[in-house]
Amino acid sequence: xxxxxxxxxxxxxxxxxxxxxxxxxxxxxxxxxxxxxxxxxxxxxxxxxxxxxxxxxxxxxxxxxxxxxxxxxxxxxxxxxxxxxxxxxxxxxxxxxxxxxxxxxxxxxxxxxxxxxxxxxxxxxxxxxxxxxxxxxxxxxxxxxxxxxxxxxxxxxxxxxxxxxxxxxxxxxxxxxxxxxxxxxxxxxxxxxxxxxxxxxxxxxxxxxxxxxxxxxxxxxxxxxxxxxxxxxxxxxxxxxxxxxxxxxxxxxxx
Amino acid sequence: xxxxxxxxxxxxxxxxxxxxxxxxxxxxxxxxxxxxxxxxxxxxxxxxxxxxxxxxxxxxxxxxxxxxxxxxxxxxxxxxxxxxxxxxxxxxxxxxxxxxxxxxxxxxxxxxxxxxxxxxxxxxxxxxxxxxxxxxxxxxxxxxxxxxxxxxxxxxxxxxxxxxxxxxxxxxxxxxxxxxxxxxxxxxxxxxxxxxxx
Numbered sequence: 410x411x412x413x414x415x416x417x418x419x420x421x422x423x424x425x426x427x428x429x430x431x432x433x434x435x436x437x438x439x440x441x442x443x444x445x446x447x448x449x450x451x452x453x454x455x456x457x458x459x460x461x462x463x464x465x466x467x468x469x470x471x472x473x474x475x476x477x478x479x480x481x482x483x484x485x486x487x488x489x490x491x492x493x494x495x496x497x498x499x500x501x502x503x504x505x506x507x508x509x510x511x512x513x514x515x516x517x518x519x520x521x522x523x524x525x526x527x528x529x530x531x532x533x534x535x536x537x538x539x540x541x542x543x544x545x546x547x548x549x550x551x552x553x554x555x556x557x558x559x560x561x562x563x564x565x566x567x568x569x570x571x572x573x574x575x576x577x578x579x580x581x582x583x584x585x586x587x588x589x590x591x592x593x594x595x596x597x598x599x600x601x602x603x604x605x606x607x608x609x610x611x612x613x614x615x616x617x618x619x620x621x622x623x624x625x626x627x628x629x630x631x632x633x634x635x636x637x638x639x640x641x642x643x644x645x646x647x648x649x650x651x652x653x654x655x656x657x658x659x660x661x662x663x664x
Numbered sequence: 665x666x667x668x669x670x671x672x673x674x675x676x677x678x679x680x681x682x683x684x685x686x687x688x689x690x691x692x693x694x695x696x697x698x699x700x701x702x703x704x705x706x707x708x709x710x711x712x713x714x715x716x717x718x719x720x721x722x723x724x725x726x727x728x729x730x731x732x733x734x735x736x737x738x739x740x741x742x743x744x745x746x747x748x749x750x751x752x753x754x755x756x757x758x759x760x761x762x763x764x765x766x767x768x769x770x771x772x773x774x775x776x777x778x779x780x781x782x783x784x785x786x787x788x789x790x791x792x793x794x795x796x797x798x799x800x801x802x803x804x805x806x807x808x809x810x811x812x813x814x815x816x817x818x819x820x821x822x823x824x825x826x827x828x829x830x831x832x833x834x835x836x837x838x839x840x841x842x843x844x845x846x847x848x849x850x851x852x853x854x855x856x857x858x859x860x861x862x
Contacts, residue, residue, distance in 0.1 A: 655778035
């Protein structure tokens with residue numbers, strides 16, 4: 410069956426002399442693998458549209474009951490030229506696709522995840538600073554889509570809204586993503602990860618606002634690192650087989 | 665077993681393990697070997713064993729060589745002030761074919777690929793840094809124009825910046841003989857960025 414769809418290139422692997430096996434997160438079919446024959450030869454006209462982080466329009470021959478399909482055409486759908494301009498942009502963009510590649514199952518289409526993915530790459534491309542915030546916002550929203558979103562709106566014990574709370578710290582329970590304020594728990598670390606009041610409000614901002622607004626939030630390097638560590642441990646708790654994002658390790662190794 | 669000879673079957677199995685060789689091609693190659701004169705087959709087998717016994721990596725540039733250091737690193741005719749950084753030994757051959765570069769090389773042994781779990785510790789980055797001294801005037805980054813190559817270029821550029829050595833990269837853009845109308849947006853953008861005054 411010949412089908413046309415839009416997709417984000419997640420990963421490419423060389424295959425034979427001039428071909429590639431490309432993993433694409435498509436709008437219609439979710440994460441699929443396609444063979445792009447002859448794509449590495451110089452005569453090929455769509456090589457650059459199959460690089461990771463590219464949003465492409467693709468035509469493929471989709472084989473029923475097979476997990477490898479044949480790509481017949483690919484074109485860049487959205488030009489994201491600035492993604493490769495500097496390290497932070499590049500590594501944050503790569504971390505976004507790495508995360509999707511890691512947590513999404515094959516051939517499990519989810520239009521909302523596709524939307525979040527393209528929105529995030531576009532936001533990383535457009536942002537002048539704080540590119541890591543875009544990744545954090547993407548993670549928060551992705552968790553919600555996958556069914557284990559955080560519930561930070563109010564304290565799970567006293568039910569006080571986050572806007573009313575004026576706490577130095579709170580505890581984030583990994584098992585259900587709920588938050589308990591320090592007034593309710595004191596200093597005792599019961600069954601959650603301790604987060605500062607600032608971190609809590611930042612997480613809530615990133616979860617509730619549009620991805621493109623994430624870069625306007627000013628965070629210190631320490632808070633950013635703590636937020637990433639918290640979200641990564643939350644992801645590890647809920648998603649079997651997930652690991653530390655290699656793209657982010659690379660970003661921090663050069664800072 | 666399809667063939668009556670276990671030896672042929674074994675040979676087919678061995679050929680089929682090579683990249684780009686399927687079982688059908690492996691069968692054709694095995695049959696061809698069977699028809700070849702014995703001395704030709706011995707020569708072929710010797711070449712394969714020799715490549716494992718004699719070829720090694722140059723301890724300076726990590727290109728493949730039979731003598732250490734390699735002929736390029738030990739040559740006094742080469743410009744020792746410029747180092748061209750490439751991903752694989754095949755890239756050295758490609759640059760050498762141009763006859764435009766007379767400096768030294770450094771083969772990284774791949775490119776950074778976070779998506780495949782390949783980090784700086786898997787490449788010859790430390791070895792590159794240890795080669796850099798006051799005598800080096802320029803480092804040319806000649807890496808593949810893909811995301812992995814770009815990631816490596818950005819990483820090395822940041823690492824080399826404090827050393828105050830001129831660091832350049834090869835141009836990206838349209839291949840000679842191609843048509844502008846068929847070029848994709850990404851390539852054409854790079855070509856426009858790298859335009860030169862006439």
